[in-house]
Amino acid sequence: MSVYNAEVCGFCRKPVALSEPAIEALNRTYHDGCFQCRSCHVPLAGKQYYNKAGIPLCEDCYQASLELCWACGEAITDHVIRALERAYHLSCFTCTTCKQQIGEQAFAQGEVGEVYCLQDYYRKYAPMCNACKQLIIPKEDGTDSYNVECLGRSYHENCYRCEVCVIQLSPEPNEHGCYPLDGRMLCKSCHLSLASGQL
Incomplete structure (x- = not known):
């Protein structure tokens, strides 16, 4: 829309004389010739333009400035999902396995x-507890479920127990830790008893 005023041009920063035609756009006043695409410099007076962070762009330059979706390769014109240093359409940011949209949820x-x-x-990568046969995954309250590894097997911390007396073993290599014997996980007392033939 043409207006006449005595403001400073939003592009060249020189005064816009009251006698010369001016354009009011993007909350600024421009000389008629200064209101142009900041990328290709095509005049935008009376034409459709796009506002990208306060900078006027013609349609071609605006489309060229859009990020491309990493999944489909198309320009992202609406909400951008940023993950793994990539940009995605909301509908393209999906789980590899179930194809459900992840959106802003944890992944x-x-x-x-x-x-x-x-x-x-978790179904694909979480280890399975050798004792209870359940996956070792974070608890519902968000805290990690502690994974203990012994003899090439994984255990929940609570499932890490002596195979004879069922006392919970310490994951630390100390007096209350695991003392394996013949592939069995044992506490120190049961280990000594089995090794001496008392059990």
Whole structure:
């Protein structure tokens, strides 16, 4: 819209004389010739333009300035999901396994950069407890479920017990830790008893 005023041009920063045509756009006043695409400098007076962070752009330059979705390769014109130093459409940021949209929810990255919802990630990568046969995953309150490894096997901290007397073993290599014998996980007392033939 043309207006006549005595303000400073939003582009060249020189005064806009009351006698010369001016453009009011983007909460600024411009000389008629100064209101142009900041990328290709095509005049925008009377034409459709796009506001990108307060900078006027013609349609072609605006489209060229858009980020491309890492998943589909198309320009992202609305909400951008940023993850793993990549940009995605909301609808393209999905779990590799179940194909459900992840959106702003927590997710995990696989070995080669694939994206998983947490449930599918745990199903694929979480170790299974050798004692209770359940996956060792973070608890519902968000705290980690402690994974103890012994003899090449994984255990929940609470499942890490002597195979004879069922006392809970310490994951630390101390007096209350595991004393394996013939592939069995034992406390010190049961280990000594079995080794001496008393059990």
